Amino acid sequence: xxxxxxxxxxxxxxxxxxxxxxxxxxxxxxxxxxxxxxxxxxxxxxxxxxxxxxxxxxxxxxxxxxxxxxxxxxxxxxxxxxxxxxxxxxxxxxxxxxxxxxxxxxxxxxxxxxxxxxxxxxxxxxxxxxxxxxxxxxxxxxxxxxxxxxxxxxxxxxxxxxxxxxxxxxxxxxxxxxxxxxxxxxxxxxxxxxxxxxxxxxxxxxxxxxxxxxxxxxxxxxxxxxxxxxxxxxxxxxxxxxxxxxxxxxxxxxxxxxxxxxxxxxxxxxxx
Numbered sequence: 001x002x003x004x005x006x007x008x009x010x011x012x013x014x015x016x017x018x019x020x021x022x023x024x025x026x027x028x029x030x031x032x033x034x035x036x037x038x039x040x041x042x043x044x045x046x047x048x049x050x051x052x053x054x055x056x057x058x059x060x061x062x063x064x065x066x067x068x069x070x071x072x073x074x075x076x077x078x079x080x081x082x083x084x085x086x087x088x089x090x091x092x093x094x095x096x097x098x099x100x101x102x103x104x105x106x107x108x109x110x111x112x113x114x115x116x117x118x119x120x121x122x123x124x125x126x127x128x129x130x131x132x133x134x135x136x137x138x139x140x141x142x143x144x145x146x147x148x149x150x151x152x153x154x155x156x157x158x159x160x161x162x163x164x165x166x167x168x169x170x171x172x173x174x175x176x177x178x179x180x181x182x183x184x185x186x187x188x189x190x191x192x193x194x195x196x197x198x199x200x201x202x203x204x205x206x207x208x209x210x211x212x213x214x215x216x217x218x219x220x221x222x223x224x225x226x227x228x229x230x231x232x233x234x235x236x237x238x239x240x241x242x243x244x245x246x247x248x249x250x251x252x253x254x255x256x257x258x259x260x261x262x263x264x265x266x267x268x269x270x271x272x
Contacts, residue, residue, distance in 0.1 A: 081161015105156030107222035129255035
């Protein structure tokens with residue numbers, strides 16, 4: 001564990017970017033070899049839009065990263081936050097508790113709030129307009145949503161009192177997890193079900209991308225599946241019944257146009 005802490009305490013931006021690119025590449029290759037659905041689409045055009053939006057997420061996080069650093073350093077130096085108030089424990093348990101709580105606030109909670117608060121839903125909607133869910137969809141976020149998610153992550157760091165190495169570890173695991181659970185891959189059903197008791201599996205998350213309620217408002221988790229099960233937002237749906245997209249924006253051509261996607265939060269919205 002000490003080696004992990006040492007690595008993530010000093011991890012460079014280039015290493016973090018390499019992890020992101022490697023994840024997309026690996027899952028891209030796997031989903032090409034073992035696809036769950038055979039999409040009739042221009043894969044590179046689709047990927048280009050999603051990778052552009054991934055790039056805007058990277059830029060937002062790069063320019064705001066100092067906030068996370070200052071927040072994490074302040075919590076440690078002032079003995080503030082849940083982790084600082086817990087009794088002494090093994091470093092492995094300390095890391096697990098921290099990651100679970102960061103996942104709760106930085107992934108599950110912000111995702112839930114984005115679905116329930118109309119002004120935030122306008123930004124998150126771009127993610128749901130994708131009608132061809134694959135690993136590139138993972139970071140298909142409007143720049144405005146990237147700021148929203150960053151805000152919740154920073155709030156999580158403050159409340160939990162996480163050291164910066166744990167924040168970097170969480171962000172790395174979060175990137176890999178979202179690339180995995182969005183990937184258009186076909187896992188053996190028993191394996192997917194088994195994984196879903198611990199982490200968010202591909203089949204579990206794809207239910208969230210079904211185009212109608214109540215499925216759209218379910219399975220909010222990113223790394224750990226415990227929060228959906230604990231808070232009653234876990235749902236199942238057979239893969240063959242899943243239709244990707246969002247029923248309020250059914251025009252696939254219109255909503256796979258980058259210029260339109262960037263304008264969606266500021267357009268008049270149909271009733272969800």
